Amino acid sequence: MIQLFTDVAYAQTAGKAAQPSIFEILVMPAALVVIMYLFVIRPQQKKAKDQLSLIGGLKVGDEVVTTGGIIGRVKSIADQFITLEAGANTFLKIQKSHITSTPIAKPEAK
Incomplete structure (x- = not known):
């Protein structure tokens, strides 16, 4: 023990x-x-x-993609905001910081 x-x-x-x-x-x-x-x-x-x-x-006429996934064409550019045309007579005013990229170009079919 x-x-x-x-x-x-x-x-x-x-x-x-x-x-x-x-x-x-x-x-x-x-x-x-x-x-x-x-x-x-x-x-x-x-x-x-x-x-x-x-x-x-960016310049007027460029196509861009926003953080929300909206694809549109730039209509006007201001200091902090961009106006996008997302469709026929559909304009969106968004902040520049929410532009993420330009759309990926589709390859041309042969």
Whole structure:
């Protein structure tokens, strides 16, 4: 019976806990920041830059797609808003920031 208690007592004694290395303290968090930058922040910045160039290059008569999926032709351009013609006598006034792309051209049949 005493043997059982001594085994438990020896099992509970632990050596010194190992100190974390400088690698674990500094390098690993820095690596995580670099990975976040490469896979999240940088692609988002590229997409925002492409969006601004698309909006800046719009002219009357261009076909565009909105964030809501509406396809229309640009009728007028103001500072913050664009007027789209979505159908016959159907005009929509939307913010420039809601223009996402131009429609994909269909390949011509041979």
